[in-house]
Amino acid sequence: xxxxxxxxxxxxxxxxxxxxxxxxxxxxxxxxxxxxxxxxxxxxxxxxxxxxxxxxxxxxxxxxxxxxxxxxxxxxxxxxxxxxxxxxxxxxxxxxxxxxxxxxxxxxxxxxxxxxxxxxxxxxxxxxxxxxxxxxxxxxxxxxxxxxxxxxxxxxxxxxxxxxxxxxxxxxxxxxxxxxxxxxxxxxxxxxxxxxxxxxxxxxxxxxxxxxxxxxxxxxxxxxxxxxxxxxxxxxxxxxxxxxxxxxxxxxxxxxxxxxxxxxxxxxxxxx
Amino acid sequence: xxxxxxxxxxxxxxxxxxxxxxxxxxxxxxxxxxxxxxxxxxxxxxxxxxxxxxxxxxxxxxxxxxxxxxxxxxxxxxxxxxxxxxxxxxxxxxxxxxxxxxxxxxxxxxxxxxxxxxxxxxxxxxxxxxxxxxxxxxxxxxxxxxxxxxxxxxxxxxxxxxxxxxxxxxxxxxxxxxxxxxxxxxxxxxxxxxxxxxxxxxxxxxxxxxxxxxxxxxxxxxxxxxxxxxxxxxxxxxxxxxxxxxxxxxxxxxxxxxxxxxxxxxxxxxxxxxxxxxxxxxxxxxxxxxxxxxxxxxxxxxxxxxxxxxxxxxxxxxxxxxxxxxxxxxxxxxxxxxxxxxxxxxxxxxxxxxxxxxxxxxxxxxxxxxxxxxxxxxx
Numbered sequence: 001x002x003x004x005x006x007x008x009x010x011x012x013x014x015x016x017x018x019x020x021x022x023x024x025x026x027x028x029x030x031x032x033x034x035x036x037x038x039x040x041x042x043x044x045x046x047x048x049x050x051x052x053x054x055x056x057x058x059x060x061x062x063x064x065x066x067x068x069x070x071x072x073x074x075x076x077x078x079x080x081x082x083x084x085x086x087x088x089x090x091x092x093x094x095x096x097x098x099x100x101x102x103x104x105x106x107x108x109x110x111x112x113x114x115x116x117x118x119x120x121x122x123x124x125x126x127x128x129x130x131x132x133x134x135x136x137x138x139x140x141x142x143x144x145x146x147x148x149x150x151x152x153x154x155x156x157x158x159x160x161x162x163x164x165x166x167x168x169x170x171x172x173x174x175x176x177x178x179x180x181x182x183x184x185x186x187x188x189x190x191x192x193x194x195x196x197x198x199x200x201x202x203x204x205x206x207x208x209x210x211x212x213x214x215x216x217x218x219x220x221x222x223x224x225x226x227x228x229x230x231x232x233x234x235x236x237x238x239x240x241x242x243x244x245x246x247x248x249x250x251x252x253x254x255x256x257x258x259x260x261x262x263x264x265x266x267x268x269x270x271x272x
Numbered sequence: 273x274x275x276x277x278x279x280x281x282x283x284x285x286x287x288x289x290x291x292x293x294x295x296x297x298x299x300x301x302x303x304x305x306x307x308x309x310x311x312x313x314x315x316x317x318x319x320x321x322x323x324x325x326x327x328x329x330x331x332x333x334x335x336x337x338x339x340x341x342x343x344x345x346x347x348x349x350x351x352x353x354x355x356x357x358x359x360x361x362x363x364x365x366x367x368x369x370x371x372x373x374x375x376x377x378x379x380x381x382x383x384x385x386x387x388x389x390x391x392x393x394x395x396x397x398x399x400x401x402x403x404x405x406x407x408x409x410x411x412x413x414x415x416x417x418x419x420x421x422x423x424x425x426x427x428x429x430x431x432x433x434x435x436x437x438x439x440x441x442x443x444x445x446x447x448x449x450x451x452x453x454x455x456x457x458x459x460x461x462x463x464x465x466x467x468x469x470x471x472x473x474x475x476x477x478x479x480x481x482x483x484x485x486x487x488x489x490x491x492x493x494x495x496x497x498x499x500x501x502x503x504x505x506x507x508x509x510x511x512x513x514x515x516x517x518x519x520x521x522x523x524x525x526x527x528x529x530x531x532x533x534x535x536x537x538x539x540x541x542x543x544x545x546x547x548x549x550x551x552x553x554x555x556x557x558x559x560x561x562x563x564x565x566x567x568x569x570x571x572x573x574x575x576x577x578x579x580x581x582x583x584x585x586x587x588x589x590x591x592x593x594x595x596x597x598x599x600x601x602x603x604x605x606x607x608x609x610x611x612x613x614x615x616x617x618x619x620x621x622x623x624x625x626x627x628x629x630x631x632x633x634x635x636x637x638x639x640x641x642x643x644x645x646x647x648x649x650x651x
Contacts, residue, residue, distance in 0.1 A: 053645050056557065056644070056645070058557065058643060058644040058645035059645055090561060093559045093560070093561050094559070095559075096557065096558065096559035096644070097558070097559030098559075100559075102557060102558075102647075104554075104647070108550075108554045108557075108647055109554075110551045110554060110555070111551065112551070121558060122558055122559075125558055125559055125560065126559075
């Protein structure tokens with residue numbers, strides 16, 4: 001087992017959305033480490049995608065005490081918040097190419113490339129892995145995901161479930177250190193969803209995996225660290241406050257309902 | 273794009289084809305490059321020496337007064353015939369084609385002549401035959417004649433010399449004029465009064481320009497020296513005007529049609545970006561920069577441009593072939609109604625590709641606001 005090392009760090013990272021009464025999401029003290037499985041659950045609109053977008057370096061936070069990234073094997077933290085402020089976004093492009101992998105809700109495969117070319121693309125863009133090595137990885141992933149027979153086809157010619165398996169291969173082929181999956185099984189029928197999710201878990205063991213999902217039974221009770229997003233509104237004209245509640249601060253009741261352990265206490269102390 | 277390129281190439285091709293054909297027809301006949309003075313003058317050797325230094329001059333030969341430049345020619349068993357005698361010499365364009373065909377040069381000895389086709393027919397002679405040349409004069413109420421035997425070196429086709437001409441050495445022409453004036457020509461044993469010493473003077477000349485454009489320049493050069501001249505300017509001017517008209521039509525079409533095609537290509541490129549928005553945002557998410565995205569769409573445009581160029585030029589070549597076959601009856605060997613040089617096709621292709629790429633550059637504004645976050649989910 002690889003030694004777990006931290007990759008991404010959130011310390012009071014705030015995203016504000018205007019419109020209506022407003023919305024304010026605070027990510028307090030969240031660390032993503034290598035080999036870790038992390039799930040974001042919550043109702044739609046609670047901010048799961050917002051956190052994933054910030055992790056994917058495509059959404060700029062509005063405030064941050066610390067928001068940084070450390071590539072695998074390096075001991076130097078890169079200050080993402082400072083990069084956002086300096087607008088030197090080409091740095092993000094480099095991080096996205098080398099360290100991040102994505103599984104999107106509907107696959108997000110490029111329609112004008114074959115499945116094989118779609119999967120090869122991140123490896124070729126990364127450019128640092130010898131061709132022979134990533135080709136072997138591609139072959140391995142294709143076999144595991146049972147998509148070898150689809151490699152020469154175009155994405156529009158394969159089923160939604162198959163497309164999602166191809167997307168998993170594309171997310172993993174370039175050995176990213178952090179894989180982000182936004183509702184990866186939302187568009188699949190339950191049995192297929194089950195299989196795809198299981199494959200994603202099994203094949204992404206070398207990297208950190210962050211999954212957003214509204215189906216908490218898929219992640220609760222597994223080795224996932226489950227973070228729960230909770231929205232609170234004190235009055236209609238006050239902004240909605242969204243918070244990330246870490247696993248240790250809530251539990252599920254015997255009926256399957258969520259019971260917050262320390263939220264009320266915390267809220268109370270903040271109000272005073 | 274093809275719909276734009278084919279008509280443009282065709283207009284350009286017809287222009288090049290017709291102008292090329294007409295120009296080569298003009299050039300083919302050295303008469304079109306000819307300048308002769310209107311009236312009689314008194315040119316000295318120095319005049320010709322300085323005329324020869326003009327860069328447009330291909331060939332010039334002095335001629336004597338028209339009235340003294342005839343010679344009665346006779347061949348066995350044929351009626352005699354009075355031919356107009358013209359001087360010639362090395363490099364005479366009128367003689368060149370005939371001399372080349374016979375493998376001779378145009379440097380004439382005193383007893384050698386070339387005959388225009390019309391004269392050769394009257395006399396019933398061909399290259400290699402001998403004719404008797406006779407010059408007459410009236411002195412002290414006597415008719416006097418001098419003659420010599422001449423070898424016909426060649427016959428000049430009618431399309432080059434439609435008149436009744438005989439081309440001889442300048443020396444023979446001068447002797448003929450001298451004899452007519454009553455002087456003796458000891459070289460040929462012709463009697464008369466001794467010719468007074470002094471520089472030779474000539475009444476006329478035949479001048480040839482190197483190219484069509486040079487004709488007008490030489491005409492102006494001569495005019496400056498008070499010499500008005502005959503040229504085939506009207507014909508040359510016609511071709512030039514035709515060329516100009518075609519160019520105007522082409523440029524006008526290029527502006528109108530080209531402007532429209534550019535606008536449509538640009539809006540096509542913008543549509544393309546809109547259509548590919550999702551894919552482009554996925555590419556951005558995978559770590560492609562805006563610059564690379566732009567390159568990507570420009571590369572696509574270049575590829576489209578290349579394909580339409582190949583398609584359009586293929587169609588054009590087929591159309592040109594069809595036109596040339598259709599109008600084949602009115603064309604000579606190697607003449608074409610519609611033709612474009614390969615380099616022009618290459619340049620047209622390059623311009624089209626540049627055109628497509630710059631049109632796709634117009635889509636950059638659309639491209640610039642694509643966010644990689646759009647690639648994360650369906651919007």
